[in-house]
Amino acid sequence: MSTPDLQRLLTAPILPTLLRLAAPNVLAMVMTVLVGVAETYYVGRMGTTPLAAMALVFPFAMLTQMMSAGAMGGGVSAAISRALGASDLVRAHSLVQHALLIGLGAGLIYSALFLLWGPDFYALLGGRGAVQLQAVQYGQVLFAGAVLVWLLNTLASIVRGTGNMRAPSLALVATAGLQIVLGGALSLGAGPVPALGMVGVALGHILATAAGVLYFLWYLVRSQGRLTLHLQGFVLQRALFVDILRVGAVACLSPVQSVLAILIFTGLLAQLGTEALAGYGIGQRLEFLLIPIAFGIGVAAVPMVGMAMGAGQVARARRVAWVAAGVSALNLAVIGAVVTLAPDLWARLFTQDEAVLAYARQYLVTAGPAFPFFGLGLTLYFASQGAGQVIGPVLAGTVRLVLVAGAGWWLAQHQGTAGDFYGLVALAMLLYGVVTAAAVAFTPWSPSAGRASK
Numbered sequence: 001m002s003t004p005d006l007q008r009l010l011t012a013p014i015l016p017t018l019l020r021l022a023a024p025n026v027l028a029m030v031m032t033v034l035v036g037v038a039e040t041y042y043v044g045r046m047g048t049t050p051l052a053a054m055a056l057v058f059p060f061a062m063l064t065q066m067m068s069a070g071a072m073g074g075g076v077s078a079a080i081s082r083a084l085g086a087s088d089l090v091r092a093h094s095l096v097q098h099a100l101l102i103g104l105g106a107g108l109i110y111s112a113l114f115l116l117w118g119p120d121f122y123a124l125l126g127g128r129g130a131v132q133l134q135a136v137q138y139g140q141v142l143f144a145g146a147v148l149v150w151l152l153n154t155l156a157s158i159v160r161g162t163g164n165m166r167a168p169s170l171a172l173v174a175t176a177g178l179q180i181v182l183g184g185a186l187s188l189g190a191g192p193v194p195a196l197g198m199v200g201v202a203l204g205h206i207l208a209t210a211a212g213v214l215y216f217l218w219y220l221v222r223s224q225g226r227l228t229l230h231l232q233g234f235v236l237q238r239a240l241f242v243d244i245l246r247v248g249a250v251a252c253l254s255p256v257q258s259v260l261a262i263l264i265f266t267g268l269l270a271q272l273g274t275e276a277l278a279g280y281g282i283g284q285r286l287e288f289l290l291i292p293i294a295f296g297i298g299v300a301a302v303p304m305v306g307m308a309m310g311a312g313q314v315a316r317a318r319r320v321a322w323v324a325a326g327v328s329a330l331n332l333a334v335i336g337a338v339v340t341l342a343p344d345l346w347a348r349l350f351t352q353d354e355a356v357l358a359y360a361r362q363y364l365v366t367a368g369p370a371f372p373f374f375g376l377g378l379t380l381y382f383a384s385q386g387a388g389q390v391i392g393p394v395l396a397g398t399v400r401l402v403l404v405a406g407a408g409w410w411l412a413q414h415q416g417t418a419g420d421f422y423g424l425v426a427l428a429m430l431l432y433g434v435v436t437a438a439a440v441a442f443t444p445w446s447p448s449a450g451r452a453s454k
Contacts, residue, residue: 009304022296025169025295025300026295031176032176042184060118060143064143066258069157076154078305080162080303082386083310085308098241110143137198141202148206152212171215171216183205185204268412298328301382302383303386328375333371337368337369369426373429
């Protein structure tokens with residue numbers, strides 16, 4: 001990206017610029033969702049036990065992506081965009097090296113954590129017998145490649161930090177397509193390739209991710225973008241680690257809180273029976289489709305906010321944050337209105353069981369009106385990364401977690417109905433959005449906060 005391109009991010013009209021940057025991100029995230037659908041289909045053909053085993057591993061696989069792409073990745077993009085906004089190219093190039101070291105270290109730790117204690121985590125989620133055994137076999141292979149996932153998302157975040165959304169998004173779309181093909185061939189077999197079952201799905205994931213990492217390394221080493229990865233002359237600088245980690249490390253608490261809230265709520269709702277849990281599961285699938293929209297818009301806001309902060313344009317940075325949040329809330333409000341008025345459009349895609357459909361309808365009608373608040377909060381969380389002020393939005397996630405755990409426990413002790421629990425989900429979304437908006441509104445943003453480089 002040339003200097004005039006960077007200047008346009010600081011001067012061009014906010015809404016059209018944001019939409020142009022967000023579109024490829026949303027496409028890449030939709031492809032990620034399609035990977036999950038395809039892999040679930042492959043495993044579903046193997047039987048019920050593999051599906052149950054995959055369900056045990058899924059929250060931790062999702063956490064890998066959320067931490068490396070959205071949390072730490074946001075910290076990387078924000079630090080680089082602030083340096084570019086301040087016209088400090090030397091610092092921006094050094095941040096590339098430090099970001100890669102952070103991604104490598106975090107990935108190795110994540111891999112070690114789940115290779116050593118994965119079986120215990122699956123047992124805590126209720127895995128027993130053959131289900132736990134297959135979860136362990138699948139997880140051991142999958143998380144052996146966690147370091148590649150961290151590197152892939154770190155590299156993509158480096159490029160996004162320059163304001164270039166097209167190149168990383170196209171690379172991630174290609175990686176996702178390759179993962180779908182390899183996962184199907186290796187798990188179910190194709191021609192001379194034997195069927196490896198769940199292990200094949202995990203191997204397809206690792207091979208495709210490795211290909212994506214190699215592409216991004218080539219892209220940066222060959223100076224295809226705004227920044228170049230220099231493999232020599234690397235000097236460790238504590239200030240640069242701090243610049244990334246003061247945002248990325250704190251932001252990592254948010255996905256941990258989100259996954260904990262899901263796990264707690266799922267465990268509480270399971271006490272009401274299979275139909276109630278299945279109805280919630282159908283609604284939860286829709287929530288996972290909402291995340292790419294809010295993520296795509298939020299990640300596009302990070303470099304716009306970061307460059308504005310680096311250039312000392314605090315008022316513009318705040319306008320970008322609120323415009324992005326408004327676009328995300330509007331999009332999710334439309335989806336929420338559709339499923340509230342016509343829940344069967346979504347629910348009947350997954351089941352024809354009337355008992356399950358009744359619960360799914362109840363969930364969608366109850367939670368649908370709260371979707372825009374979820375989008376508002378999540379997008380403001382990303383925009384705050386660009387400003388280097390992420391503590392408030394993270395604390396909003398803490399409020400949501402405490403509400404789900406505390407009110408959920410109270411409902412469980414007082415024979416709460418499925419409708420009560422579904423209402424709790426809606427209330428938690430609403431509170432998350434309102435508290436995040438309040439945190440952003442009342443937290444001072446200043447060039448000194450955005451420009452740690454100076």
